[in-house]
Structures are given as C-alpha cells and as structure tokens.
Amino acid sequence: MSDHQSLTTIRQLALCYQAFERFSLSQISAFDLTHRQFDIIATLGNTAGMTPKELTEKTLITKGTLTGVINRLEEKDLVKRTPSSQDGRSQVIQLTAAGEKKFNKTFPVILAAMDQAFSNACFNDHQNIQDNLKDLRDIFAGDKQ
Numbered sequence: 001m002s003d004h005q006s007l008t009t010i011r012q013l014a015l016c017y018q019a020f021e022r023f024s025l026s027q028i029s030a031f032d033l034t035h036r037q038f039d040i041i042a043t044l045g046n047t048a049g050m051t052p053k054e055l056t057e058k059t060l061i062t063k064g065t066l067t068g069v070i071n072r073l074e075e076k077d078l079v080k081r082t083p084s085s086q087d088g089r090s091q092v093i094q095l096t097a098a099g100e101k102k103f104n105k106t107f108p109v110i111l112a113a114m115d116q117a118f119s120n121a122c123f124n125d126h127q128n129i130q131d132n133l134k135d136l137r138d139i140f141a142g143d144k145q
Helices: 003-031 035-044 052-058 063-075 097-119 126-141
Strands: 079-083 091-095
Touching: 003 035, 003 097, 035 052, 035 063, 035 079, 035 091, 035 097, 052 063, 052 091, 063 079, 091 097
Parallel strands: none
Antiparallel strands: 079 091
C-alpha cells in the first residue's frame, strides 16, 4: 500500500470515528449522559458490580479518567461504591436503583438506534468488518508487523 493509500485509509477511519461520536452523542445526551457515563452504566448493567480495575479493562475509559466519571455518576445517584467483600482495600462500583432504571431505559433505545444505523448501511457482513478493524488495531498496537 502506498503512503497515499495509507493516509486515505487513516483519514476515512478518523472521519468514521468522528461521525460515530456525533451520532452516538446525539442518542446518549438525550438521556443526560456523556459517552463515558453511558459506557460505565452499560458495562455495569446486569452485573453485581465491578472493581475500578475491571471497569477500566471492560470500558474505553482510562484509570485516571474513571474516578471523575464515577464521581459524577455518584452525584447523579446512578452508581455507588461499596467495599469489596474479597479485598477490603478495594471497592465495587454498582448501579443504584436509579442507575438500574437509567440502564433499563437507555440501553435498549441506544442499542436500537445503533442497529437502525447499521441497517441503513450497504454491508451485511459485520464479522468481516470486525475482523478488518481488529487487524488494523493490531497493526497500530504492534501485534501485527
């Protein structure tokens, strides 16, 4: 692939990501949430809770940013911190009753909006797209040379 093709591919990837961010934010902000807040609520939904370390591994949020996002969700009474029963030094982040309600209200609506967006696409092979995106990620992560 020539440099020009590489730059064109990267540009299209960046434009796709930006378009997705705008689209998803329009859906998420209707529920008075940010991307990161929704990411945590969606990840905690239907679970007994997770440690901050587990949340960092399962979301797209860095450890440094996670604390602030959890603090804001706690201020909205959507999550709570409880001491871990396995490790007294650690906390478990759980959805509150209001957080469960927010999850049950937002998750199906946002998922349906994403499904609708994909149904308008001219491709049907999600596995192929996922494989190509994983290959691209691996290249930049140094996993594929």
